[in-house]
Amino acid sequence: MSVRNASATLAALPRGSADSGGASGSSAAEAGAAAEFASKKYVWVPDKEAGYLPGWVVREEQNGEVVVVALPDGSHQSVPAFDISKQNPPRFELSENIADLTFLSEAGVSHCLRQRYQRGMIYTYSGLFLVAVNPYHQLPIYTDAIVAAYKGRRREDNAPHVFAVADEAMRNMLDNRENQSLLVTGESGAGKTENTKKVIQYLAAVAADMAPATGSSLTPEAPSLTRSASSMRNGLSKAGSSRYTMDKMPSSEGEGTKQLGLLERQILQANPILEAFGNAQTIRNNNSSRFGKFVRIEFTSTGCIAGANIDWYLLEKSRVHNRSEAERSFHVFYQLLRSGDRDLLSKLLLTGSPGDYAYLKSSRQNVEGLDDGVEWKALRTALDTVGFSPEEQLNFFRVVASILQIGNIQLAEDRSGAEQARIDNSAHIEKVCHLLGVPEQELTKALLRPRVKAGREWVSQSRTRKQVLEETAALCKTISPDEQKYFHWSAGHRRLRDLRGQLIRAALHQLHK
Ligand SMILES: Nc1ncnc2c1ncn2[C@@H]1O[C@H](COP(=O)(O)OP(=O)(O)OP(=O)(O)O)[C@@H](O)[C@H]1O
Structure with missing residues (x-):
């Protein structure tokens, strides 16, 4: 994974606390290593298992087109000359910047990253970029x-x-008065979400230090902006759950325990909300973000946080009704069902088991190391911190519940033998209508016999069971947990639009389209 500013343990501590090696030092051992290195032609040889093996050239053959290389196990291997790459001198071992390497090859870069990673140094510069290798366990380097x-x-x-x-x-932002961008990129599971959260953690902590002694950089209601109000239009939405890390700050674990202002905490607490609604377990990542996001943080001229905005793109809504057996739907479904909040579940007409819902039962339901009940608590805390009222929160969960109920609508072919679909069990459609506030007759008609335009006329068209199933899936995608549609949040001001009204309109629009 790499981070660029358009800009491990002890390794991340300031120098002196832990020497990361690098090009320093002129000890006898180093001098010996350098002399040994100079005495032979050291190279990297491609290897299926290890990636690359170190070796030294014994001789060249066929006018230099083939080289015979001595490998660490004592064997000799003939390799096409274009397949080998030169090793870097020993002084570049553990180099902190890949760009410093004399021989910049894939083998050299892999070796450098691997050596550093094995010593807990997960970060390495590559010119302007920062390369991060996922440690897959918590390191005490974000305190x-x-x-x-x-x-x-x-x-x-x-x-x-x-x-x-x-x-x-x-x-750069404070000195040059210019917007700054950090691009975080990498494959699924590389650590983009985690590192993005570390960036926000850092900015929030530093901004809190800039704040007046009140402890908060700004009160949400009284932002002091460096830019025009229009530039502050925002829509906070989601965040990835630092299932394991940053969302839990402030914590007692020494990570990000400093006192943050309300606005900083709200920005950090966007994470559990965004992750609950937009992340899911996949075969590559237990907490995979199923959307792209653009996080914008606005600062005052003195470096305090004035507001934040998170846009998200391309939410994989089809995951609601369709995914591989080895993967889960969005976390929020399991969190809600396993919340243990009987009152809420009964209000939403839900049982407490994912296995009771068609959209959840056909694929994976549990993830090792992930406690949906605990995550539910984190989600509720986050919703409270960001400032959603109990009524607003209930409205969110109505959407989640209605999707589960829509998936359970049972359909059959008409008894007359015609292909026309009919509702087999009206209990589920009643629940959907109760949750969405849609008249039952209207929803049933819209699903089974929607009005369609034929020329200038509007006529009722009977649907087959397959067509209705496709329609319910499309309906779920329309109302799936895309809180960006519903949240607007700026510099501490957040309002929830008429969610229910929107849902009903979306539902009816979808059905009548
Ligand atoms: N710096 C880190 N420290 C500790 N664990 C990490 C770190 N980076 C990543 N991880 C672990 O790897 C997992 C996957 O990382 P993350 O979710 O950030 O990947 P991603 O690149 O955002 O993936 P996706 O594109 O699928 O959303 C995390 O849930 C966490 O367990």
């Missing part, structure tokens, strides 16, 4: 102490870290 160590320091002063990139962006 308040580390934030303080990176704050206002030059990149060269500390070991590579995502905080250094965030700090550079912050300083």
